[in-house]
Amino acid sequence: MAARHRSDNPAICAITFDLDDTLWDIWPIIARAEERLHDWLKDHYPKVPERFSSLELRQLCADIALQQPELAHDRTMTRKEALRLAAGRAGYSEFHVDAAFEVFITARNEVVFFEEVLVVLERLSRRYSLGALSNGNADVGRIGLDRFFAFAINAVDVGAAKPEPAMFEAACRYLKLSPGRIVHVGDDPEHDVLGAARAGLRTVWVNRQGRDWPGGERADAEIKTLAELEAIVERWNSSTPPPRRPTGEPQERLGD
Numbered sequence: 245m246a247a248r249h250r251s252d253n254p255a256i257c258a259i260t261f262d263l264d265d266t267l268w269d270i271w272p273i274i275a276r277a278e279e280r281l282h283d284w285l286k287d288h289y290p291k292v293p294e295r296f297s298s299l300e301l302r303q304l305c306a307d308i309a310l311q312q313p314e315l316a317h318d319r320t321m322t323r324k325e326a327l328r329l330a331a332g333r334a335g336y337s338e339f340h341v342d343a344a345f346e347v348f349i350t351a352r353n354e355v356v357f358f359e360e361v362l363v364v365l366e367r368l369s370r371r372y373s374l375g376a377l378s379n380g381n382a383d384v385g386r387i388g389l390d391r392f393f394a395f396a397i398n399a400v401d402v403g404a405a406k407p408e409p410a411m412f413e414a415a416c417r418y419l420k421l422s423p424g425r426i427v428h429v430g431d432d433p434e435h436d437v438l439g440a441a442r443a444g445l446r447t448v449w450v451n452r453q454g455r456d457w458p459g460g461e462r463a464d465a466e467i468k469t470l471a472e473l474e475a476i477v478e479r480w481n482s483s484t485p486p487p488r489r490p491t492g493e494p495q496e497r498l499g500d
Contacts, residue, residue, distance in 0.1 A: 256477050
């Protein structure tokens with residue numbers, strides 16, 4: 245995405261956040277939730293875990309997403325369909341899928357935040373409208389983030405996952421702001437950075453692991469932790485952005 249000069253950059257009024265791998269490390273949480281579900285199945289439907297490991301149940305979710313692409317954006321539905329399929333293959337004609345899924349989703353929402361996250365969100369929420377844009381099925385109410393976020397939108401709400409524009413466009417409608425007055429913050433170069441940029445939002449790439457950029461236009465800024473975010477937004481709101489950099493470099497890093 246090309247750099248935009250100050251005359252094209254209205255003040256940032258709102259910040260949207262990806263959730264998984266931006267505010268917490270998702271895969272340890274998913275693994276724990278799947279283990280808890282597997283243990284529950286041992287007590288209630290023991291033939292399912294006898295036939296399927298936790299990883300095999302996860303693979304069934306991926307298989308269903310491939311076989312039924314109309315469901316691929318809905319991680320709740322693909323998980324439930326995978327459980328129904330596993331129960332049927334294990335010989336159960338009746339299966340309480342909602343009870344099983346509740347075990348999983350409760351554990352899935354028991355997140356462990358990255359160290360700086362809650363302090364930063366609390367501070368930012370005093371100055372900006374904050375929202376969550378997620379492809380996953382995290383529940384900001386269960387997690388306790390609704391005290392910071394004015395809204396949360398996921399792929400099911402709009403019928404499409406990032407990087408499709410629907411989620412970003414829905415955020416603009418909710419906020420009643422033009423895209424240039426919103427910055428989206430996320431860890432995924434395609435889903436978060438390129439998706440938001442194509443919708444006209446400014447972008448911040450959270451690169452906690454020091455990964456190389458996979459190619460193409462960079463985010464407007466790159467940070468290692470959310471602790472750097474506030475200073476970058478303040479800089480954008482108070483001074484002229486730096487000139488455009490080559491495609492292979494981030495436009496801005498804190499301290500540049």
